[in-house]
Amino acid sequence: MTDIPESISRTWNIPLRATVDVAVIGGGSAGIAAASAAARNDASTVLVERYGFLGGTSTAGMVGPFMTSYTADGKRQLVAGLFQEVIDRMVAMGGAVDPSNTESGSAWSSFIKLGHANVTPFQVESLKMATLEMVCDAGAQIRFHTSFVDVVMQGERITGIVILDKAGLGLLRPKVVVDTSGDGDIAVKAGASFEVGRREDGKMMPVTLFLTIGNVDDEQVVAWMREHEVLHPGERLFECIVKRARARGEWTLEREFLNLYREPIPGQWRVNTTRVQNIDGTNPADLSRAEIESRRQAWELIRFFRSHCPGLENSQLIATASQVGVRETRHILGDYVLSGQDVLEGRRFDDAIAQCSYPIDIHDPQGPRGRLEGIRSEHYEIPYRCLVPRQVDNLLVAGRPISADHEGAASARVIPPCYATGQAAGTAAALSIKQGVTPRELDTELLRSTLRKQGAIV
Ligand SMILES: Cc1cc2nc3c(=O)[nH]c(=O)nc-3n(C[C@H](O)[C@H](O)[C@H](O)COP(=O)(O)OP(=O)(O)OC[C@H]3O[C@@H](n4cnc5c(N)ncnc54)[C@H](O)[C@@H]3O)c2cc1C
Numbered sequence: 001m002t003d004i005p006e007s008i009s010r011t012w013n014i015p016l017r018a019t020v021d022v023a024v025i026g027g028g029s030a031g032i033a034a035a036s037a038a039a040r041n042d043a044s045t046v047l048v049e050r051y052g053f054l055g056g057t058s059t060a061g062m063v064g065p066f067m068t069s070y071t072a073d074g075k076r077q078l079v080a081g082l083f084q085e086v087i088d089r090m091v092a093m094g095g096a097v098d099p100s101n102t103e104s105g106s107a108w109s110s111f112i113k114l115g116h117a118n119v120t121p122f123q124v125e126s127l128k129m130a131t132l133e134m135v136c137d138a139g140a141q142i143r144f145h146t147s148f149v150d151v152v153m154q155g156e157r158i159t160g161i162v163i164l165d166k167a168g169l170g171l172l173r174p175k176v177v178v179d180t181s182g183d184g185d186i187a188v189k190a191g192a193s194f195e196v197g198r199r200e201d202g203k204m205m206p207v208t209l210f211l212t213i214g215n216v217d218d219e220q221v222v223a224w225m226r227e228h229e230v231l232h233p234g235e236r237l238f239e240c241i242v243k244r245a246r247a248r249g250e251w252t253l254e255r256e257f258l259n260l261y262r263e264p265i266p267g268q269w270r271v272n273t274t275r276v277q278n279i280d281g282t283n284p285a286d287l288s289r290a291e292i293e294s295r296r297q298a299w300e301l302i303r304f305f306r307s308h309c310p311g312l313e314n315s316q317l318i319a320t321a322s323q324v325g326v327r328e329t330r331h332i333l334g335d336y337v338l339s340g341q342d343v344l345e346g347r348r349f350d351d352a353i354a355q356c357s358y359p360i361d362i363h364d365p366q367g368p369r370g371r372l373e374g375i376r377s378e379h380y381e382i383p384y385r386c387l388v389p390r391q392v393d394n395l396l397v398a399g400r401p402i403s404a405d406h407e408g409a410a411s412a413r414v415i416p417p418c419y420a421t422g423q424a425a426g427t428a429a430a431l432s433i434k435q436g437v438t439p440r441e442l443d444t445e446l447l448r449s450t451l452r453k454q455g456a457i458v
Helices: 029-040 081-092 124-138 185-189 218-231 239-247 284-308 340-345 406-412 415-435 444-453
Strands: 016-025 045-048 141-143 147-154 157-165 168-179 194-196 211-214 260-262 269-271 316-320 330-332 352-356 360-363 370-373 380-383 395-397
Touching: 016 029, 016 141, 016 157, 016 415, 029 045, 029 081, 029 124, 029 168, 029 415, 045 168, 081 124, 081 415, 124 141, 147 168, 147 185, 168 185, 168 415, 185 330, 185 395, 211 284, 239 284, 284 316, 340 360, 340 380, 340 406, 352 415, 352 444, 360 406, 380 415, 395 415, 406 415, 415 444
Parallel strands: 016 045, 016 168, 045 141, 168 395
Antiparallel strands: 147 157, 157 168, 194 330, 211 269, 211 316, 260 269, 352 380, 360 370
16 A cells, blocks of 8 residues: 655746736735835836736625725715725726715615715726726736745745746745735745734634625615614614524524625625634635535525515526635734724824724624624724734735734724725835835835825825
């Protein structure tokens, strides 16, 4: 009998593909902004993305609408810059509603009031094109169908990024790397420390496969909600229907109401309702289980909509996302860790690079509900130090895995702040190269004034 080895070791000859100032790894919301910002600030920039389009969780994951980019009272815009540019491009294409025109408690925000004013409903295809054009116009080079594999380190400095594309393994040689992989993949390979999920037990929020349904009677859904809201204040969409169905054994999903967001196209709604627990989004076996389970749930939902929900009797499944949406995995530890308390108290920082007002939104890692807790101030700020991982010299992290605890990340994870931290990271990467310093040593006043000049609200 032959022994099958548990692992093998091989030596590869990996050809150099490009030498650049800035390599941005991951073309989601944060990566789009980081690559555009780095290129606009004169850095030769490559954006590496495993799919054939940009947007990550917001396109491949079909997550939407963009949550609020305004203060909690809806009076002042908090996230502009590249984020607003993407919205303007989509509005011009007829594929989005500007957040200045959407109200909390409306169909655009799944009738949710707390923290759900000024959301941005958008169509996925418009977002793919708007972001592609913005990154290309900025002059960044995009490498699609390319996966990050590993880092080459010299002490605490990344000197190479190993990628895998259709031609095999390749090498990028960047001066500064921006990790926008959503999970902090690059930071972890480079030796940065991190936390996973909740501090006490490492449990992460559940994952959700998004779907878009069509042929919905919009007016009937709105009318049902209005009628039931009057009868039972605080009622969420179809909550009493779900409760009754659960009591009769006709509802098996771990959700107590339906989250349905109206899209810009009449009759089309985005569904954020499937839920799979105990998934580690960095574990391939878990991800496969999540896809299988959530795709079954998607069809269960369609049957439920048709048989139980007024206005959805004739609904059709138009699309499921290409990948299950992962809310939480690693939090990379940086020079500052944004806490839930910082968010709730509306904390301000001298090195702030972004503002946000979205509530702490925790989908319970163990149960059917969650915690949506509004902040007690107009907004809070995200300091630059949250983007600077502790142990690595020439790396910045932006988007979902920035340095925050479970509660802090439960607010800062939404799309508008992901664009804002991405724009800050890309700008910081380019400025640090111009100044001949590491990102950690960068003058944060220079960063903040550059961001302001380029449209960001800081
Ligand atoms: C189910 C769910 C519902 C949500 N609801 C909302 C909502 O309604 N509104 C809202 O504003 N926010 C919502 N969020 C939060 C928000 O969507 C995400 O936190 C945000 O999109 C993350 O953006 P990102 O750029 O950090 O990461 P991502 O968008 O995940 O981007 C990461 C990118 O990196 C690429 N990548 C990953 N690994 C590699 C690799 N090894 N090589 C190459 N490329 C790689 C991916 O393909 C992807 O393009 C939700 C999230 C989830 C999961």
